[in-house]
Amino acid sequence: MATDYSHLSSFERERASVFHSWSAQASIKPLMVKSAQGVYVTAEDGTTYLDFSSQLVNTNIGHQYPSVVAAIQAQAGLLTTIAPQHGYESRYRAAELIVDRSFDGAAKVFFTNAGTEAVEHAVRMARLHTGRPKVLAAYRSYHGATATSINLTGDPRRWPNDNGSSGVVHFFGPFLYRSAFHATNEEEECQRALESLESTIQFEGPSTIAAIILESVPGTAGIMVPPPGYLRGVRELCDRYGIVYIADEVMCGFGRTGSWFAYQHFDVAPDLVAFAKGVTSGYVPLGGVVINEAISATFNDRVYPGGLTYSGHPLACATAVATIEAMENDGIIDNARRIGDEVLRPGLAALAEKHRIIGDVRGLGVFFALDLVADRATREPLAPYGSSSPALDAIVAACRQEQLLIFSNFNRLHTVPPCTITPDEAREGLARLDRALTVGDAYYTGS
Numbered sequence: 001m002a003t004d005y006s007h008l009s010s011f012e013r014e015r016a017s018v019f020h021s022w023s024a025q026a027s028i029k030p031l032m033v034k035s036a037q038g039v040y041v042t043a044e045d046g047t048t049y050l051d052f053s054s055q056l057v058n059t060n061i062g063h064q065y066p067s068v069v070a071a072i073q074a075q076a077g078l079l080t081t082i083a084p085q086h087g088y089e090s091r092y093r094a095a096e097l098i099v100d101r102s103f104d105g106a107a108k109v110f111f112t113n114a115g116t117e118a119v120e121h122a123v124r125m126a127r128l129h130t131g132r133p134k135v136l137a138a139y140r141s142y143h144g145a146t147a148t149s150i151n152l153t154g155d156p157r158r159w160p161n162d163n164g165s166s167g168v169v170h171f172f173g174p175f176l177y178r179s180a181f182h183a184t185n186e187e188e189e190c191q192r193a194l195e196s197l198e199s200t201i202q203f204e205g206p207s208t209i210a211a212i213i214l215e216s217v218p219g220t221a222g223i224m225v226p227p228p229g230y231l232r233g234v235r236e237l238c239d240r241y242g243i244v245y246i247a248d249e250v251m252c253g254f255g256r257t258g259s260w261f262a263y264q265h266f267d268v269a270p271d272l273v274a275f276a277k278g279v280t281s282g283y284v285p286l287g288g289v290v291i292n293e294a295i296s297a298t299f300n301d302r303v304y305p306g307g308l309t310y311s312g313h314p315l316a317c318a319t320a321v322a323t324i325e326a327m328e329n330d331g332i333i334d335n336a337r338r339i340g341d342e343v344l345r346p347g348l349a350a351l352a353e354k355h356r357i358i359g360d361v362r363g364l365g366v367f368f369a370l371d372l373v374a375d376r377a378t379r380e381p382l383a384p385y386g387s388s389s390p391a392l393d394a395i396v397a398a399c400r401q402e403q404l405l406i407f408s409n410f411n412r413l414h415t416v417p418p419c420t421i422t423p424d425e426a427r428e429g430l431a432r433l434d435r436a437l438t439v440g441d442a443y444y445t446g447s
């Protein structure tokens, strides 16, 4: 018998029937959204929020970008789906545009539905290409929620999903503010992180390691921009030991850091690149793997044992084409870089002058993190690793009160607006954040 939902509010209907990600279902209070435009999201009650989170750091061109919405509508009128074994224009156009913006030696794109599948397939390709089983991944990382990618993930969301036999070995990447190597400057941190990684490779056995996977700038784990030379050092280690270098650009790619891909800031060419999110700004789900010539050639005469019903979905690929063209034609990537250099970096530094709970400000483009501390001298996090705290809950609630959507994780706030944000909108967001942080100042226990 059909259930009668009509007496329930929309909030109650959502809560009654939808099972939400990463949540204890009884404790969540989703914001009920009515519409969104540009960098603003309007709730059902009419309140409008400035989106400093880009949803899940994916609406890189903001909401409802007219040319992309028009391209989706046009594609829907032409052909909404086609099986992956057929060829189709929007699919090869998207692949061409992505390869053209990638590293020298990039050959092909394998399309997936999302980031986690991109990571799964990149690892599968690396294992088949090398004939080796293990993958090295950073502790401070997030790579996705399916079987391999959640085991690659370093953060505590792995723990309940860790099957103990995934073939993943974790290591510490560079992160000077919370150095695992007792380093006191970026050069030391870089050198020691590379030495430690090389020891890990040697002690694990190079002939057992298929790939090293790294977010070029780790996102959810804290936006730690790697020191100059680190990614090139990883590239050299991979070359020395015959290991495939996989760059996970799912969050940091497609304009987020002020370049097409974040690895391009560091003058390095990976072998495989996993992407998703910003490639379509999330308007239609799409992910994929950029594959270099050598790995692509491995599967010229040998069957690649992997596929997806929706690999290269025409609607998603048409969205990617329109998104990339909008980014290119409308100067969106340059805008992200300028907003980072001219508004976010100085603006967040000014907030750090004022609020002692801000221990560290780091990032680039529209990809910045505030590392919040209870004490600047000890750098004690304002929430413990792996969970929240009353202080963080209060600050996030204050952001909501200020009509600011913000990304928070453990003791951090991430200011990650769309790449299309204007200087005035960014300044407005910083003003709202300033007021919200005042609520957190009461939790500072240092001198």
Ligand SMILES: Cc1ncc(COP(=O)(O)O)c(C=O)c1O
Pocket (backbone or CB within 6 Å): 056, 114, 115, 116, 117, 119, 142, 143, 144, 145, 215, 219, 220, 248, 249, 250, 251, 252, 276, 277, 287
């Ligand atoms: C770096 C990184 N890799 C992979 C993923 C997984 O992507 P998806 O959620 O689209 O599966 C994410 C998601 O946040 C991510 O940030």
